[in-house]
Amino acid sequence: MSKNIKFLGLLLTLIIIFIILLKGLNVSKDYSNEKLKSKIDFSLNAKKLFSDEIINISDLFDKNSPSVVNIWASWCAPCREEHQFLMKLKDMNINIIGINYKDSPKNAKNFLSSLGNPYSEVITDNDGTKSIEFGAIGVPETFIISGKTNEIIKKYIGPLTSDNLIEIKNLLKKNV
Amino acid sequence: MSNYLGNYSLYIALIASVYLIFKSYLDANSENKYLDKNFILITSIQTIMITVSFFSLVAAFVISDFSNETVFNNSHTLKPLFYKVSGTWGNHEGSLLLWLLVLSIFLFIFLLNSRSQDTKYKLLTILFQQIIISGFLVFILLTSNPFKMLYPIPSEGLGLNPILQDPALAIHPPILYLGYVGTSIIFSASLASMISGNIGDKWARHIKKWVLVSWVFLTIGILLGSIWAYYELGWGGFWFWDPVENVSLMPWFCLTALLHTVIVLQKRNSFKEWTIILSITTFSLSMSGTFLVRSGILNSIHTFANDPSRGLYILSFLFILILMSILIFFFNQNKISNTAKENFILSKETAILVNNWFMMFFLSVVLVGTIYPIFLEVLNGSKISVGPPFYHNLLIPFLIPFLIFMSFGPSLKWIKDKLKKFNYNILIIFLVSLLISYVILTKTENSFLLSIPLIVLSIYLLLVTIKDFFVSKSSISQKISHFGFSLLITSILLNGLFSNEFNSNMKVGDERIFNDKVVKLKEVNVKDVDNYKSLKASFEVTNKNSSFALYPEVRIYQQPLTITSEADIKTTLFSDNFLVFNILKDDGYYNVRYQYKPLMIWIWISTIFIGFGGLLSVIRKNEQKY
Numbered sequence: 099m100s101k102n103i104k105f106l107g108l109l110l111t112l113i114i115i116f117i118i119l120l121k122g123l124n125v126s127k128d129y130s131n132e133k134l135k136s137k138i139d140f141s142l143n144a145k146k147l148f149s150d151e152i153i154n155i156s157d158l159f160d161k162n163s164p165s166v167v168n169i170w171a172s173w174c175a176p177c178r179e180e181h182q183f184l185m186k187l188k189d190m191n192i193n194i195i196g197i198n199y200k201d202s203p204k205n206a207k208n209f210l211s212s213l214g215n216p217y218s219e220v221i222t223d224n225d226g227t228k229s230i231e232f233g234a235i236g237v238p239e240t241f242i243i244s245g246k247t248n249e250i251i252k253k254y255i256g257p258l259t260s261d262n263l264i265e266i267k268n269l270l271k272k273n274v
Numbered sequence: 275m276s277n278y279l280g281n282y283s284l285y286i287a288l289i290a291s292v293y294l295i296f297k298s299y300l301d302a303n304s305e306n307k308y309l310d311k312n313f314i315l316i317t318s319i320q321t322i323m324i325t326v327s328f329f330s331l332v333a334a335f336v337i338s339d340f341s342n343e344t345v346f347n348n349s350h351t352l353k354p355l356f357y358k359v360s361g362t363w364g365n366h367e368g369s370l371l372l373w374l375l376v377l378s379i380f381l382f383i384f385l386l387n388s389r390s391q392d393t394k395y396k397l398l399t400i401l402f403q404q405i406i407i408s409g410f411l412v413f414i415l416l417t418s419n420p421f422k423m424l425y426p427i428p429s430e431g432l433g434l435n436p437i438l439q440d441p442a443l444a445i446h447p448p449i450l451y452l453g454y455v456g457t458s459i460i461f462s463a464s465l466a467s468m469i470s471g472n473i474g475d476k477w478a479r480h481i482k483k484w485v486l487v488s489w490v491f492l493t494i495g496i497l498l499g500s501i502w503a504y505y506e507l508g509w510g511g512f513w514f515w516d517p518v519e520n521v522s523l524m525p526w527f528c529l530t531a532l533l534h535t536v537i538v539l540q541k542r543n544s545f546k547e548w549t550i551i552l553s554i555t556t557f558s559l560s561m562s563g564t565f566l567v568r569s570g571i572l573n574s575i576h577t578f579a580n581d582p583s584r585g586l587y588i589l590s591f592l593f594i595l596i597l598m599s600i601l602i603f604f605f606n607q608n609k610i611s612n613t614a615k616e617n618f619i620l621s622k623e624t625a626i627l628v629n630n631w632f633m634m635f636f637l638s639v640v641l642v643g644t645i646y647p648i649f650l651e652v653l654n655g656s657k658i659s660v661g662p663p664f665y666h667n668l669l670i671p672f673l674i675p676f677l678i679f680m681s682f683g684p685s686l687k688w689i690k691d692k693l694k695k696f697n698y699n700i701l702i703i704f705l706v707s708l709l710i711s712y713v714i715l716t717k718t719e720n721s722f723l724l725s726i727p728l729i730v731l732s733i734y735l736l737l738v739t740i741k742d743f744f745v746s747k748s749s750i751s752q753k754i755s756h757f758g759f760s761l762l763i764t765s766i767l768l769n770g771l772f773s774n775e776f777n778s779n780m781k782v783g784d785e786r787i788f789n790d791k792v793v794k795l796k797e798v799n800v801k802d803v804d805n806y807k808s809l810k811a812s813f814e815v816t817n818k819n820s821s822f823a824l825y826p827e828v829r830i831y832q833q834p835l836t837i838t839s840e841a842d843i844k845t846t847l848f849s850d851n852f853l854v855f856n857i858l859k860d861d862g863y864y865n866v867r868y869q870y871k872p873l874m875i876w877i878w879i880s881t882i883f884i885g886f887g888g889l890l891s892v893i894r895k896n897e898q899k900y
Contacts, residue, residue, distance in 0.1 A: 105604045112600070116593050119565075121652040123585040179832070260347070260432045 138248045144221035144228055147198055147206060158195050158219050159245040164270055165193040167241040168217070169234050171201045172209035177238045180257035184216035187263065192270060196220035199229055199237045242269055277342055280330035281421040283323040284411060287378070290320035291408040294400060302397040309393050313400060314385055320407075321378045328375045331420050332362045340431050343422040344368060349431040352805040353439075360444030366584075367420035369447055373564070374410045376448075376455040381407070384459055384484075391472075391480060398466030399459075405598075406458050409591045417584045442502040450495030450522060454560040456488025457525060460532070461557035464550050465602050471609045473549070478540035483892060485536050489529045490888040496522050497881040504874075505841065512877060515665050520644045521563035524637055528556040531633035533888075534626045541688060542623060546610045548630065554599045561592045566644070618690040625683035632676050639668045671724065677731040677763065681738045684756060685746055703741065707734040718771055725771060732767050735760040751891035758883025765876040775869040781862045792816045793853075793868055806831040811855050811864065815844075824853045850874035 140156035159165050168184060170177040187194055196217035198206045203222065210220075223229050232241060233250070240254040240262075252269055254262055294316055301310060331344070335358045340346045348365045349358055363372045381403045388396055414420070463481055467473040499522065504512045513519065532552040538545040565588040618624070643660040650656055711730040739757040746753065776788045785794045796812045809828040814821060827840040841854035852869040 101604060101607070105600070108600060109597075112593065112596060116589070118649055118652050119589055120586070122648045123589065 138243055139231055140248050142231055147203060147220040147222050160193050161245045164242050164244045164251055165195055167195045167197065167243055169197045169199050169229050169237050169239045171199045171237050172205040174237045176257040180238055181213050183258045183263050185214050187266065188216040190267060193218050197228055198222050200224060200226050242266065276330040276334045276339060277421045277423055280327040283327040284415060287320045287323040288408060288411045290316050291404050291411060294404045295408065298397045298401040302394055302401065306393060309396055317382055317385060321382045324375050324378045328371050331368055331371060332359060335359060335362050338431065341424055341427045343424050344420045346424055346428055346431045351430065357439050363447050367418045370414050370418055371420055372448060373451055373455060374414065376451050377407050377410060377458060380455055380459050388480065392470060395466050395470040395472050398469055399462045402462035402465050413587050417587055440502055440506045442498050446495060446498040446502055449491055449498060453488050453492030453495050456484060456491060457557045457560045459484050460553045464553035465599055468550055468602060468606045473546050473610060475540050475543045478536050482536045482540060485533050486888050486892045489533055490885050492526050492529060493885040496526060497878065501878060515662050517644050518567055520640050521566050524640055525556050525559040527633045527637040528552055528559055531630040532556055534629055538623055538626050550603060558596050565589055565592055620686065620691045622686045622688045625686050628679060629683065635672060636669060639665065674727050674731060677735050681735045684748060703737045704734055707737055728767055732764040736764050751887040754890065755884050755887030758880045758887060761876060761880035761883065765873045765880055769871055769873050772872045773870065775867060777867045779863045780866045788868060789870060790818065813853055815851060826853050826855050828857055845875055847875065848872060
């Protein structure tokens, strides 16, 4: 085999490997078993925690970028742990909607005034039915929802961790 | 303050790098006889700047300066000082800065150590090494700046992953990096020697030290990683064929082949092309290791930062370097004077060639197992997981010819050896190893046909390498490393054959009978320690004539919430007794895993022997004879 053919062959192989690895970089690595492609029913109405005003939940979502929905309660200890991460998300200018799950409004307000309020809006869910609409099975749970298509992009069961934080940041960046 | 200092010194280092690239390129084309004094000066400035930058990051970690984003993400005021310092390289940004630091220090040492070499060769080495350094500098400044500022300044950091709070792991990355980065010097130097045409026995003697140093660090680095996995991850194994482990093993195979090839180059002035190709491959594999680990393209227990833009950068940089080296190789191939003399089948040269092909085979198996899942996912979207059975099935059968070959290959003479008259020593050793294997194999039920030749041959090789200490004329460092290798293979095989375990749910007071031992869970103590809550269990293992206690622990960290299992291991010269437990739901039951692992400590000791042989070869002057 002549030198040139060897060289071209090697070059071609390299280019193919490069392209495959390049594609590989963009393959999504978000493997969550709970990943749902289902849509959220945006016609749902709910009461706000702070003003008792009843609104349509679609008003809470930003149409152009995804929002984070966090289901929490003042009586839930893991919610307290993940609270610091929600505050960080807020600092990154991320729209977080809180769903206050089976809680007394007084305790919920105390919780937020002592630990800080990361939510752009909190809606109450006294009987837990709103959370069921989101497909939640307990607290805390966190969803990333596209404002445009109402689809759940990602779902976290249990408290968020600092690793999730980076993931959420990247997910939101990707889905704008 | 330290943020600005660290950041700006990186920019100065980049300017120095650009200057050195142009200057060395221009000077290499002129016919200067001596190396310009500026080279040493600028290189030392660059090294000092990068050192300043690195230590300002260390300082930020030590004083918990949370205005630095890297510190904020990876440190916490409650962490012990030792782990604050090791936290510097326990994250993506800091570890890259460490890479860079080692890169520049190595180049500096190289310049000081190669005074007697040809000027053009030195200039070209500086050129290639500076291309790599500037690539890393730009990478750090663009995508992973460790000195990003945070405002307002947070009062507390997010803490380091407690799994990473382990002494073996704290020193594992720096050692491994010394090995990885050492290969960059070999890479630059071999490209330079190819262009300047000085590749030969003199050059081999000069580069052999670098090969040995990188090889020793890589060996010890892999060992430390393995020790960490064994003691900390609590899975009870020492090697999991995890992609991140594999990427450190691949350059090792390549470097081992290179180490042997360089010896041929030094003695016989042949195997020049092998040397160049292996140098390029070793460095490319080290770089791909960085790419695979840091880009998030792999799914592994060691999940690091996932940022596609970083992956894209390293990938492009890696391919530019590979492309550059291939171009240089093909266009300078005719400069390699082929002084190879006639080779006879039965000679040390052939033996080393066979060794190289074995290494290439092992390398390709690991490479395919690591890369193929990525390829498959891209090509048809299917996800496969390549686990230990793949590696075991492909590697273990080939150990049989490899072990046979290794028992006589190293003692062959250069150029041409004769088939000796029948050697009764060998026969006696072989019969002894048959006997030992017979005794060993009767003690186990789960032996397969394949394990018989493996055990026989590994014990045979072990005895041969011991015999070589007394009769063979080869160097002491080679004897030690080869003995270490045969001991490693023997320990791994016996460990695999005789290990057993039980897995059971137990509550306080329960007993389980296992291998004529009684394992009893006596109590579980809950205690608050520094930054975690500790559940310490007390187990009693009673044998026919002795008993010992084991205290495994479960730690619950709050920052961030992580639960880790600390296994308790009773180590003796003959075996390890490994016990780890986990919390189940709150019903008083714990999941208990008890493992009996024979000869575990010999796996570590034998690897130390392997590395020690290499180290001895670096420091002993009269090694050059061999």
